Amino acid sequence: MSCSYRQGAGVRISWILNLTTKLSQVIFLVLVMMCWGGHANAASSQYIVLEGGVQSGGAISGTVVFNGTAPDPEVFEVDTDESYCGLKAYSEELVVGSNGGIKNVVLSIENIDTGKAWDFPTKFIFDQNKCKFNPHVMIIKSKSEGVVLNSDDVVHNIHTISRGIFNINKSTNGHSETRIKEKKIRKPGVIRVKCDMHYWMKGWWIVAKNPYTVSTNQDGEFLIEDVPAGSYNIKAWHEKLGESEYSVEVKADETAQLNVTLG
Numbered sequence: 154m155s156c157s158y159r160q161g162a163g164v165r166i167s168w169i170l171n172l173t174t175k176l177s178q179v180i181f182l183v184l185v186m187m188c189w190g191g192h193a194n195a196a197s198s199q200y201i202v203l204e205g206g207v208q209s210g211g212a213i214s215g216t217v218v219f220n221g222t223a224p225d226p227e228v229f230e231v232d233t234d235e236s237y238c239g240l241k242a243y244s245e246e247l248v249v250g251s252n253g254g255i256k257n258v259v260l261s262i263e264n265i266d267t268g269k270a271w272d273f274p275t276k277f278i279f280d281q282n283k284c285k286f287n288p289h290v291m292i293i294k295s296k297s298e299g300v301v302l303n304s305d306d307v308v309h310n311i312h313t314i315s316r317g318i319f320n321i322n323k324s325t326n327g328h329s330e331t332r333i334k335e336k337k338i339r340k341p342g343v344i345r346v347k348c349d350m351h352y353w354m355k356g357w358w359i360v361a362k363n364p365y366t367v368s369t370n371q372d373g374e375f376l377i378e379d380v381p382a383g384s385y386n387i388k389a390w391h392e393k394l395g396e397s398e399y400s401v402e403v404k405a406d407e408t409a410q411l412n413v414t415l416g
């Protein structure tokens with residue numbers, strides 16, 4: 154009896170070992186498939202520049218306007234470096250022109266993988282000037298290098314907040330340059346920028362997925378050029394008014410109109 158008991162236990166152990174091996178094989182296969190899928194997705198989301206440029210490209214132009222009467226810009230009481238920065242600071246969060254056009258709305262084509270060459274500056278410049286960030290909204294390419302200037306007589310701070318794109322928190326002396334090295338800005342997305350010395354100083358870096366990313370001027374106008382003919386989803390992003398998407402059909406050598414109302 155004791156012998157058959159031992160045999161039964163042996164069979165059970167060997168069955169369990171067999172099952173464990175099979176389970177390990179299944180888990181390994183699932184992991185390989187997940188890694189492969191992730192790699193394929195990463196590769197397919199890369200933007201590719203068309204050799205020889207875009208032939209017979211079209212364009213998308215339009216205006217982004219505020220719905221209704223725009224509120225007056227928020228006014229901040231300056232509580233630090235008043236003798237240099239002044240007693241009041243005006244929010245640049247929502248800037249609406251006399252025609253109702255909204256400044257600093259970022260428009261981008263979401264579903265484009267190939268097209269024109271990047272026409273962004275090779276080196277971006279972000280200036281701390283008169284206790285403001287200039288530009289308030291800056292569009293850049295990932296992996297690009299740049300400089301944060303402090304053009305003022307007072308000490309500022311550059312503090313970026315993002316989800317794994319680029320985070321820095323560094324004070325900048327008056328009349329100094331802080332270099333941002335190539336490859337530090339890891340991937341497309343939104344980076345919020347603030348100065349911890351002066352609470353009203355706020356800005357944004359938009360890291361573009363492709364060169365079809367522009368912002369509106371002070372009249373709310375924008376133009377996206379050299380677009381291959383096709384159907385596109387256009388995303389409009391504004392720091393206060395949020396995100397919205399629109400469909401546009403671009404025909405060869407023609408300019409499609411896209412007028413957007415936000416607010």
Ligand SMILES: [Cu+2]
Binds near residue numbers: 284308310348351
């Ligand atoms: Cu500051």
